[in-house]
Each structure stands twice: as structure tokens, then as C-alpha cells.
Amino acid sequence: MNQTTQASNKALVLEAFDTLFNKRDYAAAERFWSPNYIQHSAHIAPGREGLFNLIKGTPPTLKYEPGLIIAEGDFVIVHGRFSGFGQPVNWIAADILRVQDGVLVEHWDVIQDEASREQSKSSQPMFGDAFPE
DSSP: OOHHHHHHHHHHHHHHHIIIIISOOHHHHTTTEEEEEEEOOTTSOSHHHHHHHHHHTSOTTOEEEEEEEEEETTEEEEEEEEESSSSSSOEEEEEEEEEETTEEEEEEEEEEEOOOTTTOTTSSOSSTTSOOO
């Protein structure tokens, strides 16, 4: 696995997430997710359809912001923020994806409510360089 493949995998994940979560272009999103997609998240029903149906059921105000992204071999980890999905606080997520033959084939996540300035014992934001408004 070389740097070019890892850079390509990172770009693939970023484009896939933007296409599905922000643009909500389900037809275009199908080319990024394998029909045999394996979902390990406790928040999402199995397969590509489970993910797509979850997004279809969220408010149109849903927004995904990517942050740090790291690739190693076939795996990509992206640290991001989900907002505008109908919950009282944003979610900060570390999404772990396995890429095979140019498509996303497997996913795990770690999700946490975003802390406010008052809640943060470290006095540092969980995402980016500023606390949410």
C-alpha cells in the first residue's frame, strides 16, 4: 500500500460522506458504498440500505464536517462533527472505514456528544478550534 493509495482512500471517504450526508444524493452515493457493506455501528441498521435509510430519516438540516483524517493500509479514520440532526447536542464521531477496490466495504464508529465550554474539563473543544455556539 503506497501513499497514493492512502491519499486516494482519504479523498474517497471525504467525497462519499459529503455526497451522502450533506448533498443527500443517494443515487450518486451508491457508487461509494458496496452493496455488501458491513455495518458495525450500534446506531445504524445493517448494510448500505440501513445507512441510507437512517439519513433519509434525519432532518434536511443535517450537516457533516470532517476534521482530522488518517489512512493506513485499507483503513481510513475520519474525526468529524454531525450537527442539525434533531438532537439537543452535536455528535463528534471517529468513523473507521475499510476500503476495497475503490468502495467502502466496512464501517465502525465511536460517537460522543459534543461538550460545551462549561462541560469541558480540559477547556479545549472536542472538534476544531472553537466550541459550538
